[in-house]
Amino acid sequence: MVMAVDRLRLTLPSARARQPRQASLALWGWALPLALLAAWELTTRFGLVAPHLLPAPALVWREVADLWRDGTLFEHLGITLWRVLTGFALGTLAATVLGALTGYSTAAHRLLDPTIQAIKAVPSLAWVPLFILWLGIFEASKVTLIAVGAFFPVYLNLSTAIGQVDRKLVEVGRMYGFSPLTLVRRVLLPATLPAYVTGLRGGLALAWMFVVAAELMGASQGLGFLMLDGQMTGRPALIIASLILFALMGKASDLALARTTAPWLRWQDDFARMRKT
Amino acid sequence: MLAIDDVHKHFPGGVTALQGIDLTVGEGEIVALVGTSGCGKSTLLRILAGLEQPSRGAVRLDGATITGPEPRIGFVFQEPRLMPWLTVEANIGFGLHDLPAEVQHGRTQRLLHRVGLHGFAKALPSELSGGMAQRAALARALAREPEILLLDEPFSALDAFTREDLQRHLLELWEEWRFTALLVTHDLEEALALAQRVVVMRPHPGTIHDVLTIDLPTPRIRTAPEFQALKATMAAKLKLA
Ligand SMILES: Nc1ncnc2c1ncn2[C@@H]1O[C@H](COP(=O)(O)OP(=O)(O)OP(=O)(O)O)[C@@H](O)[C@H]1O
Ligand SMILES: [Mg+2]
Numbered sequence: 001m002v003m004a005v006d007r008l009r010l011t012l013p014s015a016r017a018r019q020p021r022q023a024s025l026a027l028w029g030w031a032l033p034l035a036l037l038a039a040w041e042l043t044t045r046f047g048l049v050a051p052h053l054l055p056a057p058a059l060v061w062r063e064v065a066d067l068w069r070d071g072t073l074f075e076h077l078g079i080t081l082w083r084v085l086t087g088f089a090l091g092t093l094a095a096t097v098l099g100a101l102t103g104y105s106t107a108a109h110r111l112l113d114p115t116i117q118a119i120k121a122v123p124s125l126a127w128v129p130l131f132i133l134w135l136g137i138f139e140a141s142k143v144t145l146i147a148v149g150a151f152f153p154v155y156l157n158l159s160t161a162i163g164q165v166d167r168k169l170v171e172v173g174r175m176y177g178f179s180p181l182t183l184v185r186r187v188l189l190p191a192t193l194p195a196y197v198t199g200l201r202g203g204l205a206l207a208w209m210f211v212v213a214a215e216l217m218g219a220s221q222g223l224g225f226l227m228l229d230g231q232m233t234g235r236p237a238l239i240i241a242s243l244i245l246f247a248l249m250g251k252a253s254d255l256a257l258a259r260t261t262a263p264w265l266r267w268q269d270d271f272a273r274m275r276k277t
Numbered sequence: 278m279l280a281i282d283d284v285h286k287h288f289p290g291g292v293t294a295l296q297g298i299d300l301t302v303g304e305g306e307i308v309a310l311v312g313t314s315g316c317g318k319s320t321l322l323r324i325l326a327g328l329e330q331p332s333r334g335a336v337r338l339d340g341a342t343i344t345g346p347e348p349r350i351g352f353v354f355q356e357p358r359l360m361p362w363l364t365v366e367a368n369i370g371f372g373l374h375d376l377p378a379e380v381q382h383g384r385t386q387r388l389l390h391r392v393g394l395h396g397f398a399k400a401l402p403s404e405l406s407g408g409m410a411q412r413a414a415l416a417r418a419l420a421r422e423p424e425i426l427l428l429d430e431p432f433s434a435l436d437a438f439t440r441e442d443l444q445r446h447l448l449e450l451w452e453e454w455r456f457t458a459l460l461v462t463h464d465l466e467e468a469l470a471l472a473q474r475v476v477v478m479r480p481h482p483g484t485i486h487d488v489l490t491i492d493l494p495t496p497r498i499r500t501a502p503e504f505q506a507l508k509a510t511m512a513a514k515l516k517l518a
Contacts, residue, residue, distance in 0.1 A: 168358050171328060175352050176372035176421070177345075186374065190362045267362040269403035 055237040063241040080222040087146025088207040095154035103162025142214035149210030150203035157199025161192035283334035293482035294320040305455040309468035317483025318461040351423030357410035359402040366398040388416040408439035
């Protein structure tokens, strides 16, 4: 009983005190973007850079506002987001199955990993002609390209991490007569979850990278298309607006991924947690 | 009955970890294995657990050869080896996945109380002290209700006070369940306090040097002259071994 009271006294105040402090600390992340924005504004206002190279923030904002007003902003954002998420989902699915397989089984590793590593060595843009030939210039080739991009970080992280799971924990599973599938589900996957999430975040970042490549190779909609359109029609503000939208969407999707996976990673007893408290 | 019959173990690289080990352990008996470092105690335990195969000979449980891990045999390792992502409660129920949910719940709760961790059911292993973690590991092994419990220096990483506490605890659990236990230890007092027989092993290659029957009355008083005398005899045997 005394112990229970002690625990309460120890945990409650600090947990309560942490909330506002962390919220205010999160604001620090805005300092650099705001400073850059101010520098940008000053640069253009004093005419340090020609406007056809670097338009003023207000002009960029107007481009976005125009797109918003004629209703096409969300069409462009939506189609790009759909491509990224579909490609990411397909790439992740394949990477999870193959990564779990090559991480778990030596035979599968010997058989599959060299080929996968060789495919990884092919520069991403080199796939474009082939995918267009096979799948046409519409969505299928774009999504496939993005899936290829998202595949490798997820595959590599998962496959490597499974091989590195502490033998001692695996032995505990063996003592209880776990079947291979149970072992994967109850020991190997949870143990590799932190590395897997790192892989997912890397895969998502690459999916955003590849969507640009995919949309630059020919699209009539999407952020990449807007960028290309800005270049063709000589509207630097549109190019910069698309860039900023890319940054915001990429950051938002990464944050969403990090937030959704955080509850499953709370057990990690690592330096990041120590820093927080 | 657990029968170890002419067990040899050679490791690749030419190490003979065990040579001609013969030992029979009766039901409900506690046997301690002592011996200098490298004499094959852990190897023998791992063979009994089915985690390792003997190069020659066999181990049998009630006549059936042990070829792999089985639920009738529980293992407590030197380190707690708790799953860091599971709560204490879930760790204790870790090996019960194939049993009905009510049974899992019932056994887990009972053992949580039994090892005094009910206040920490939802805690993560990183929030436990070493002694608490090892108690959780003991509970996890017992949750399966094994007939045989193998313990490889389970308390060696703990301070003397916690160690005695856990030894007493193990005895209480044994009095309730009467499982057969094989306990590897470096601590002669631990062996004398818990075991009915002490097996003294000798290294290079690992063989059994002597088997001592401890007929001290229970509960054993560590400060009693007979206890201390026996400890001195055993220390001398170990030096010879
Ligand atoms: N996997 C292995 N591969 C090769 N040699 C091994 C292996 N495991 C153990 N050995 C060797 O077998 C011998 C016995 O090792 P074991 O771990 O059983 O000793 P032990 O009696 O438990 O020692 P300690 O008291 O230090 O734990 C040692 O010489 C060791 O080097
Ligand atoms: Mg050992």
